[in-house]
Amino acid sequence: MMKFKYLLVALPLAILAGSCKKELDFSYHDIDPIPVAEAYLSQDGTELTLTLTTPMDEPMDLRRLKDAEVALYNIDQDDWVVLEADRSGIYRSPIPGIPGDHYQMIVEREGELYMASGLMYGPARIVSAEFGWIKMPYDYVAVLQVEFEDNDDDINSCYWVRLLRNGEPYMWQATTDAMAVDGVVRISFMTSRKDLDEEEDDTVLRYGDEVTVIVQQISRDMFDYIMAIGNNSNGARMWQGNHCLGFFLPSWRTEYIVEFTLQ
Numbered sequence: 001m002m003k004f005k006y007l008l009v010a011l012p013l014a015i016l017a018g019s020c021k022k023e024l025d026f027s028y029h030d031i032d033p034i035p036v037a038e039a040y041l042s043q044d045g046t047e048l049t050l051t052l053t054t055p056m057d058e059p060m061d062l063r064r065l066k067d068a069e070v071a072l073y074n075i076d077q078d079d080w081v082v083l084e085a086d087r088s089g090i091y092r093s094p095i096p097g098i099p100g101d102h103y104q105m106i107v108e109r110e111g112e113l114y115m116a117s118g119l120m121y122g123p124a125r126i127v128s129a130e131f132g133w134i135k136m137p138y139d140y141v142a143v144l145q146v147e148f149e150d151n152d153d154d155i156n157s158c159y160w161v162r163l164l165r166n167g168e169p170y171m172w173q174a175t176t177d178a179m180a181v182d183g184v185v186r187i188s189f190m191t192s193r194k195d196l197d198e199e200e201d202d203t204v205l206r207y208g209d210e211v212t213v214i215v216q217q218i219s220r221d222m223f224d225y226i227m228a229i230g231n232n233s234n235g236a237r238m239w240q241g242n243h244c245l246g247f248f249l250p251s252w253r254t255e256y257i258v259e260f261t262l263q
Contacts, residue, residue: 031055034245035065037114039105041097041250042216043123046072046083048091050107053245064089068109075102075117097250099123105248113241116248121217124151124159126256127184129213133194133262140194142205142262144213147186148254150177151217158223160249161187164212165205174218174226192260209260216251 033052040047050065070083070091077098083091097103099122107114127147133140144163151157157177163170175187192205205211218226221238225247228235238247 034243035107035109035112035114037105037107037116037239037244037246037248039116039246039248041072041103041105041120041248042253043096044253045092045094045096046081046105048083048105048107049089050091050109065109068107070108071106073104073106074098075104077101097252099252103250107244114239114244115241116239118219118222118248118250120250121252122151123252123254124215124217125149126213126215126254129211129256129258131191131258131260131262138193139198142191142194142260144189144191144211144258145186146189146213146215146256147184148215150180150183150185156220158218158220159185160216160218160222160226162214162216163189164214166210167212170211171203172226174223174230176223205260207260207263211258211260213256213258215254215256216249218249218251222247222249 033054036051036053038049048070050068050070051063052065064085066085066089068085068091070085072081072083072093073079074081081093081095083093085091097120099120101120102117103120104115104117125148127149129144129146131142131144134143146161148159148161155177158174159176160172160174162172171189171191173187173189175185177185179185192203193199196204196206221236225235225238234245235247239245
């Protein structure tokens with residue numbers, strides 16, 4: 001799960017000339033921890049985690065909060081579902097989301113209220129996912145090309161494509177249907193070098209590794225949010241009410257498993 005920190009930087013004005021140098025002091029301001037709510041709604045049900053940001057001068061606090069009241073409201077069906085926290089601190093409901101319906105996630109904790117709304121998107125069918133070598137100046141690199149069907153006729157529909165390596169987060173990209181051809185979106189991932197001695201552990205792929213491709217259609221707000229996260233920003237505010245970071249993603253998860261067999 002993603003974790004956030006706030007860093008406020010004060011840079012003193014300076015005039016630099018010739019070979020003169022001036023040391024810049026970076027400082028940050030202490031602020032109260034901010035809630036971070038990350039919620040998914042799919043065909044498998046709902047999951048929500050609630051954590052707090054960590055001050056810059058303290059170790060990362062990954063504890064999940066279990067003292068909130070959490071509910072999911074199907075606006076179109078006028079139906080409520082209460083989510084209960086399990087032993088790991090994840091609020092869950094097994095009731096699947098309905099594509100085309102509008103939902104609102106509501107979180108209440110210590111007198112504060114956080115709300116996020118969104119349309120539940122349907123499945124985007126994955127056509128193929130194949131590995132192949134490409135020759136780069138420094139080595140051969142394994143490229144995974146993923147093809148999936150555009151979910152609707154809207155221009156600039158947005159998608160989030162994630163990869164798991166043996167069940168663990170590996171890589172991701174956000175894209176749109178702007179470059180779709182005949183209703184098919186194509187996206188490529190530069191993964192592992194062939195010379196594993198020169199490859200970093202976080203990108204290396206070995207023969208027999210299992211890569212899971214996950215495709216979900218997302219809103220433009222969610223697209224902007226995860227692009228900001230990729231650029232080390234907290235992203236646009238997606239929760240209304242009291243101040244809260246994080247996101248609410250109602251969307252069908254389409255998965256495709258491919259084994260890495262290149263040699």
